[in-house]
Amino acid sequence: xxxxxxxxxxxxxxxxxxxxxxxxxxxxxxxxxxxxxxxxxxxxxxxxxxxxxxxxxxxxxxxxxxxxxxxxxxxxxxxxxxxxxxxxxxxxxxxxxxxxxxxxxxxxxxxxxxxxxxxxxxxxxxxxxxxxxxxxxxxxxxxxxxxxxxxxxxxxxxxxxxxxxxxxxxxxxxxxxxxxxxxxxxxxxxxxxxxxxxxxxxxxxxxxxxxxxxxxxxxxxxxxxxxxxxxxxxx
Ligand code: 5GP
Numbered sequence: 001x002x003x004x005x006x007x008x009x010x011x012x013x014x015x016x017x018x019x020x021x022x023x024x025x026x027x028x029x030x031x032x033x034x035x036x037x038x039x040x041x042x043x044x045x046x047x048x049x050x051x052x053x054x055x056x057x058x059x060x061x062x063x064x065x066x067x068x069x070x071x072x073x074x075x076x077x078x079x080x081x082x083x084x085x086x087x088x089x090x091x092x093x094x095x096x097x098x099x100x101x102x103x104x105x106x107x108x109x110x111x112x113x114x115x116x117x118x119x120x121x122x123x124x125x126x127x128x129x130x131x132x133x134x135x136x137x138x139x140x141x142x143x144x145x146x147x148x149x150x151x152x153x154x155x156x157x158x159x160x161x162x163x164x165x166x167x168x169x170x171x172x173x174x175x176x177x178x179x180x181x182x183x184x185x186x187x188x189x190x191x192x193x194x195x196x197x198x199x200x201x202x203x204x205x206x207x208x209x210x211x212x213x214x215x216x217x218x219x220x221x222x223x224x225x226x227x228x229x230x231x232x233x234x235x
Pocket of ligand 1: 090099100101129175176177197199200212
């Protein structure tokens, strides 16, 4: 499979057209940004970790009943995916209070939630991905009601699967961001990636942060944390 024209370059990935109709190639970069790109840096090996972790988890999620855009691994930092029409909504599922949720509600990070909290954000770099209410995606025409219901169902199913899979590897899934898209036949599939960039992952015993918060908060040991997550996830 051959990469062709660059279609889109994001903060952490490049997306290329390919010589196979309906398929694209995603190249994962080591570039890291935080706080709506006001903080920029590089995390050596991050592109490889995020690519290999996503390529490992997406087939497992498919077996668990969550369709994904993943097609095949092409190399250490590249994978083939189905081209989608992306729904411009980020879905955050939270199992434990942390980050913006903890700040908004004045909670200490680490307080477990009685049931998973789902939040929707509008995907917009200019606006900084603002939080929106549950019915805004339908009211704004970003997703049909049936599509939003399916996105919600798949987000909870994926979260459930990942909690167990990661717990078996001594990782606590604190929260995670999902993105979805539509295939040409209208079916909803999980897009984007699952990685320490897009989730909070704490060591189950020590509560050590093994995710992008190490970069965001200048905690050091960012590369090691990403490698450790990949090693555990592949085990
Ligand atoms: P928070 O809203 O607490 O900052 O983030 C909640 C979860 O969603 C975290 O796991 C965070 O990594 C992820 N997340 C939310 N928005 C983004 C985003 O724009 N980019 C990335 N990489 N992750 C995000």
